[in-house]
Amino acid sequence: TVSQRPAFDARAVNNDYSSQAQTKLAQGLLDYYMREKRLERYVADAVEFAIWSGEGYIVLNWDVALGREYGVGQNNEPIREGDIKFTSCSGIDIIRHPYLRKFEDRNWLIVREFVNKYELAKKYPDFQDDIINSEMTSGNLKNDFLDFYRITDSDLIPLYRFYHDKTQSVPNGRYSEFIEGGTVLFDSDIPYPEIPVYALHPGSIYASPFGYSVSFDMLPIQRAVDGLASTIQTNQEAFGVQNVLVPKGSNLDVEELSGGLNIVQYDPKMGKPEPMNLTATPVEIFNRYKELVNEMESISGINSVVRGNPEASLKSGAALALVASQAIQFLQLTQQRYVQLLEDSGTAIINMLKSYAAVPRVATIVGKMNTPYMKEFKGSDLENVQRVIVDMGNPLSKTTAGKIQIADTLLQYGFVKNSDMYFAVLQNGRLDSIMDPVQRQLMLIAQENEQMSDGIDPPV
Structure with a gap:
């Protein structure tokens, strides 16, 4: 699924001229962000996180520091047109209420992101001292997972973004940025129609907001495979160079046996020297190793054809296609949620551009062949795009x-x-x-x- 660039298809509710023009514009924008802004790279990272950790996320934020300059402010600082900033992360960077029955029930989230503290201090000069003096804490989970990156003096510090949905108790929602120590850098109403954090959970842990992946089921099997592989490799490394058995009283020495093409003389009555073979690993170990690998293949649904190493019995193209299609069928639920992730992210892109693209943007983002429909666009040109649905199209057409x-x-x-x-x-x-x-x-x-x-x- 991820190996091929997804094909977005924007559909309009009505077939009038305005809706069709908006459809062409929306599809051109999505193709532009996938290709030029590397959204597909963040999507692939989110899928990878989901496979091994059970949760992958894409976070979208409007960053006023991005885009081209189009003016100068009162203090001679450059004014940029702004653009969407993408971030992908795993579940360890998403803080939520742990006792929810499912992830969709959340009305607030905290997203952790590691940023350069000097760049952050430039953005918030009023809190410069607090930001510069902020450091990684010993209990930070980034260090626990990536111990080989542990350093005493780092320019990176965790920045926390708090999002609260618009609810009856918080009608305008809430958005805050803060660092460790409780210093709040920014606080306002939520500037988006919804929390711009979109999840990919291959599965779910029952009655909890946490994701689940088949990788969890393979962990104990992989531990057993590692143990058998360690046994085989330890035996080969320890006894791969053979020792030689010689009878007591033999006049042979090591020099005569080293190298090759030597003539070794020995007394037949004393017996000839023989190799001491200690590398013979029991065949049951190799058989069990193969059985465990086959069990992981069955659990994951990734068969030998998909891995590029088909079995010898699969010779015809029809048989290979059938086995490959079975793997796709097995992962249909994950693929369905992957499509939903793309739909949610694509719709959020259109909504953010509609709200914040105040400066006209060049028409090349739509595509040269589509210039008769829309030569340039800005937020006001997308005011009716809520009638356009963004979903997964046919990848074959791409x-x-x-x-x-x-x-x-x-x-x-x-x-x-x-x-x-x-x-x-x-x-x-x-x-x-x-x-x-x-x-x-x-x-x-x-x-x-x-x-x-x-x-x-x-x-x-």
């Missing part, structure tokens, strides 16, 4: 082979009008040359119909 297959189908049904359109797909895999004229014509027809229904004569 691959060159898939686009060529689609182009062949369009050619078969007569949608390809000339050879230039088709060869454009063969050369660069882009379907824009085929799809854009069709979509543009449909959008113009919808626009003309709307104008005529409003009593306006459309231009001819």
Whole structure:
């Protein structure tokens, strides 16, 4: 799933011209953030965290220090347009109420992030001394997990972001930033419609807000595998260089037996020297080792075909495809929650841009082939985007082979009008040359119909 770039598809509730234009804009923005802003890298990290720790998260925040400069403030400080900052983390960096029945019941979260204390002091000069003097505490879990990174003097300190949803008791929500020691750097109403922390839990621990992964089930098996591997390796390293047995009273010495191509003379009555073989590991150890590996394969659902090491009995392409599809079917729940993570993150991106993109942005983020629909955008241009749903599209349409297959189908049904359109797909895999004229014509027809229904004569 993660190995292939996800295909976002923005869908409008209505089919009017405005909704279709918003659909094209929303999809272009999501593709831009996945590609240029490296959102897919943070998504992959969240999936990796979810697999080994049971929980992976993506955190979105609007950072006014990002983006290009477009003005100067009263104190000659540069004013930037701002942009979305992405962060991925595991469950150890997410503080929540531990007695919730499920994670979705939370109405507040605290996210821990490690930042440079000098950069943070520049951002909050009123608390400069408190920030500079802040240090890693001995009880910090980062040190407990990454002991080899433990240092006495670090520029990194934990910054905590507190989010509280809009509830009846806290109607405006709450957002705060603070450091260890209780120094509150920032405090205000929550600036987002919801807590911008999106979770990927492959499974859930019953009646708790904590995630669960099949990796937990494999831990005791992996411990047994490590023990057997240690037994085998210890035996090989200790007795890999053989000793030699010689009868008592033999006149042989070590020099005569060292190296190769030596003529060794011995007294047959005393007996010949023989190797002392201590490296023979019982076959039961190797058999048990293979059994444990097969058990982990069954628990994880990652079979030999998916790992790239198919069994000798699987020779036909159909058999390989069947076994690979079984692994995908086994991980269907995780894949479904992965899609939900992308949906939530994509919707949050659109909402943040709608609220905070006050400065017009260049049209290239949408794509050159889409410039007739939207040459530039800002927050006010996205005021109706709440009618657009962002979900997972067909990844096949994002691959060159898939686009060529689609182009062949369009050619078969007569949608390809000339050879230039088709060869454009063969050369660069882009379907824009085929799809854009069709979509543009449909959008113009919808626009003309709307104008005529409003009593306006459309231009001819």
